[in-house]
Amino acid sequence: TLRVFYSIMEKIGIQSNNTEPVKYDQNMPLYPSNSIQTHIANNDELERLANAMHVSELYIQKPDLNKNKLYLEKIINELQKKDIKVVLFIAPSPYEYNSQLSKQTKNNFELILKEIETNFDVKIYDFSDKYEKLPIWHDLMHVAINPESQIYTEDIIDMIFLEIEK
Numbered sequence: 001t002l003r004v005f006y007s008i009m010e011k012i013g014i015q016s017n018n019t020e021p022v023k024y025d026q027n028m029p030l031y032p033s034n035s036i037q038t039h040i041a042n043n044d045e046l047e048r049l050a051n052a053m054h055v056s057e058l059y060i061q062k063p064d065l066n067k068n069k070l071y072l073e074k075i076i077n078e079l080q081k082k083d084i085k086v087v088l089f090i091a092p093s094p095y096e097y098n099s100q101l102s103k104q105t106k107n108n109f110e111l112i113l114k115e116i117e118t119n120f121d122v123k124i125y126d127f128s129d130k131y132e133k134l135p136i137w138h139d140l141m142h143v144a145i146n147p148e149s150q151i152y153t154e155d156i157i158d159m160i161f162l163e164i165e166k
Helices: 002-011 043-052 067-081 103-120 147-165
Strands: 028-032 087-090 123-126
Touching (some): 067 103, 087 147
């Protein structure tokens, strides 16, 4: 899947086939750090990616038919049985992604979140559209590793500290 994704990015001119040695940042030892990940994509690049990935065709099933929801509920249930507090956050995505999702998919996702929040008393932080129009996106799924995208890092840190203090 990742190879297909990178292939699409390369074909539409967003990612090069770089052969430089992989470098790792001391603060992110499992995540390769290079200049490509610092790139902030412009709206046209994000739109091309959304079209190439057929975002408009993505579909989330209704809560009662959604297998992923059932798996998540099982995980939450097991964690709560062991008195492990569960907090979920919905990762953000750019406008070019969010705007192509169907109303039905968005509605089904919201219904799933409400059911989980209600049935399991789980706090959900929804960042899905919080930064959608900000120029901080590396691609459709990732905020760039860039000083311009620090707002996202700061909000995640605030969320973590808020939960630790509870």
